[in-house]
Amino acid sequence: MLRILVVDDEEIIRNILLDMLSQDGHTVHTAVDGKDALEQLEGSSYDLVLSDLTMPRLDGAALLRIIRERWPETLVIIITAYGSVDSAVSAMREGAYDYITKPFLIEEIRLRIRNILAMRSLSRENTALRNQLQEKYDFSAIIGKSEGILGVLEMIRRISIARSNVLILGESGTGKELVARAIHANSPCRSGPFLAINCGAIPENLLESELFGYKKGSFTGAYKDKVGLFASADEGSLFLDEIGEMPPGLQTKLLRALEERVVQPIGSTETLPFTARIIAATNKDLAREIGTGSFREDLYYRLNVVEIRVPPLRERQDDIPLLARYFVKKKSEAIAMPEPEVEPEAMRALEQHTWKGNIRELENIIERAVILCEGNRIGLSSLPSHLRQIAVPDEPERRLPALALNEIAPADTAGQSLKQAVAAFERRYVEETIRQCADDKKEAAARLGISVASLYRKLSGED
Numbered sequence: 001m002l003r004i005l006v007v008d009d010e011e012i013i014r015n016i017l018l019d020m021l022s023q024d025g026h027t028v029h030t031a032v033d034g035k036d037a038l039e040q041l042e043g044s045s046y047d048l049v050l051s052d053l054t055m056p057r058l059d060g061a062a063l064l065r066i067i068r069e070r071w072p073e074t075l076v077i078i079i080t081a082y083g084s085v086d087s088a089v090s091a092m093r094e095g096a097y098d099y100i101t102k103p104f105l106i107e108e109i110r111l112r113i114r115n116i117l118a119m120r121s122l123s124r125e126n127t128a129l130r131n132q133l134q135e136k137y138d139f140s141a142i143i144g145k146s147e148g149i150l151g152v153l154e155m156i157r158r159i160s161i162a163r164s165n166v167l168i169l170g171e172s173g174t175g176k177e178l179v180a181r182a183i184h185a186n187s188p189c190r191s192g193p194f195l196a197i198n199c200g201a202i203p204e205n206l207l208e209s210e211l212f213g214y215k216k217g218s219f220t221g222a223y224k225d226k227v228g229l230f231a232s233a234d235e236g237s238l239f240l241d242e243i244g245e246m247p248p249g250l251q252t253k254l255l256r257a258l259e260e261r262v263v264q265p266i267g268s269t270e271t272l273p274f275t276a277r278i279i280a281a282t283n284k285d286l287a288r289e290i291g292t293g294s295f296r297e298d299l300y301y302r303l304n305v306v307e308i309r310v311p312p313l314r315e316r317q318d319d320i321p322l323l324a325r326y327f328v329k330k331k332s333e334a335i336a337m338p339e340p341e342v343e344p345e346a347m348r349a350l351e352q353h354t355w356k357g358n359i360r361e362l363e364n365i366i367e368r369a370v371i372l373c374e375g376n377r378i379g380l381s382s383l384p385s386h387l388r389q390i391a392v393p394d395e396p397e398r399r400l401p402a403l404a405l406n407e408i409a410p411a412d413t414a415g416q417s418l419k420q421a422v423a424a425f426e427r428r429y430v431e432e433t434i435r436q437c438a439d440d441k442k443e444a445a446a447r448l449g450i451s452v453a454s455l456y457r458k459l460s461g462e463d
C-alpha cells in the first residue's frame with residue numbers, strides 16, 4: 001500500500017479522495033495548497049502526490065518541479081480541470097507520472113495506483129536481481145572457510161591492485177570461473193567489462209576471429225569489421241577459459257599478443273593496443289601438456305605471472321556443510337519454496353562422498369534433493385543411491401547383492417578349520433568388493449562397513 005498526499009484547494013475533492021483511498025488501505029494525508037504540501041513532504045516521505053494544478057500560494061506545476069528535484073522517488077499525478085489539458089501535458093514533460101482530468105472517476109485513480117504498485121514490485125525484483133548478480137560476482141560469493149579456500153581468497157586480495165595476468169588451475173567444477181570473476185570484481189578493472197570465452201568449445205577459426213576480430217572482406221562471410229574480445233574487454237578483464245585446449249596455431253598468435261600487448265585483427269595490417277587484464281584457467285595439467293609438446297612453454301610463463309590453484313572439494317571437507325547449506329538456500333529460493341532442513345545422516349553422506357565433479361556435482365545433487373525432498377527435510381532418501389551407500393553401513397542395499405556366495409567362495413577349503421575358512425572367505429569377499437569399486441579402497445571399506453586400515457589387515461591376512 002502507498003503513502004499518499006492529496007493536494008487540492010477544494011475541500012470536497014480532498015475529502016472524497018481521502019475517504020476513498022483510505023478505504024482502499026492507503027495512508028492518506030491532505031494539503032490545501034502547494035506550500036502546505038511542501039511542509040508535509042518535509043516532515044515525512046510519500047510514495048505518491050495527487051495534486052491539483054491551479055492553487056493559491058504555490059501552484060501544482062511549481063510543486064511538481066520542487067518534488068522532482070528534492071524527492072525524486074515520489075511520484076506525482078496531476079489532477080487538472082477539464083480544458084486545461086495543455087498544462088497537464090507540460091506537467092508530464094516536467095516529470096509528472098500521469099495526469100487525470102476533473103471531473104474524474106474514482107476508478108481512474110485506482111487504475112493508476114494499481115499500475116504504480118505493479119511497477120514498484122517489478123523494480124524491487126530488479127533490485128533483488130542486481131543484488132544476486134552482485135553476490136555471484138563479488139568476493140562474498142565464494143563460500144568456504146577451509147585453509148585451502150582461505151588461501152585462494154588471500155591470493156585474490158593480494159593481486160587485486162595489480163593488472164598482471166593470472167592463471168587459475170583446478171579440477172573441473174572447483175570454482176575457477178567464480179575465482180576469475182572475483183579477481184575482476186576486486187581489481188582496478190572492475191568498472192570495465194568481464195568477457196569470457198571457452199577456448200575448448202569452439203572451432204579454431206571461429207575462436208581466432210572472436211578473440212582478435214577481423215576486417216571486412218578478409219574471408220568469405222566477413223561482411224563488416226568485427227571487433228575482437230581483446231579490444232572489447234578494454235579496461236576490463238578477458239577470461240580465457242580452458243586455455244589448455246587452445247590449438248597450437250592460436251597459441252602462437254596469443255603469445256605474440258601478450259608479449260606486445262597488441263592484437264592484429266584477421267586481414268588487417270594494423271595492430272591495435274589493448275589494456276584488458278588476461279585471466280586464464282584450465283583443468284589440465286599444463287606441465288604435462290608442455291612435456292608432450294601440446295602447450296607452448298613460453299605461453300605458459302606469459303600467462304602464469306600469478307598462479308592460483310583452486311583445491312578440489314575432497315581437500316576441503318570443512319567446506320561441505322557450508323556449501324551444502326548455501327546451495328539448499330539458493331535452490332529453494334529459486335523455486336520459491338521454504339528452505340528445507342538437511343538431516344544429519346544426509347549431511348554425513350555429503351561429507352563422506354568423494355566428489356569427483358567437485359562443487360558443481362554438489363550443487364547438482366543439492367538441487368535434485370531440494371526438488372525431491374519430502375516434508376521439507378532433506379534426508380538420505382533425497383540423495384542419489386551412490387551417496388546413500390556410503391553413509392549407512394547397515395542399509396540392505398550395501399550388502400552387495402551382486403556377490404553370489406559360490407562365486408567368491410575360496411576354491412578349496414577342505415581340511416581347514418572354521419576360522420581359516422572364514423578368513424579365506426573374508427579375504428575373497430574384500431578383494432571382490434575392491435574390484436567392484438574400481439580399486440577405490442576407501443569406497444570399498446565404506447561399503448564393507450570397516451575402516452581402510454582394517455581392510456588392509458584383512459587383505460594381508462593379519463586380521
Ligand SMILES: Nc1ncnc2c1ncn2[C@@H]1O[C@H](COP(=O)(O)OP(=O)(O)OP(=O)(O)O)[C@@H](O)[C@H]1O
Pocket residue numbers: 141142143144170171172173174175176177178179283323359360363
Ligand atoms: N566456493 C564456492 N562457493 C559457492 N559456489 C561455488 C564455489 N565454487 C564454485 N561454486 C559454484 O559451483 C559451480 C561450478 O563453478 P565454476 O563454473 O566456477 O567451476 P569451474 O572450475 O570453472 O569448472 P569447469 O572446469 O568445469 O569449467 C558454479 O555454479 C559456481 O557458482
Ligand SMILES: [Mg+2]
Pocket residue numbers: 176177241
Ligand atoms: Mg569453468
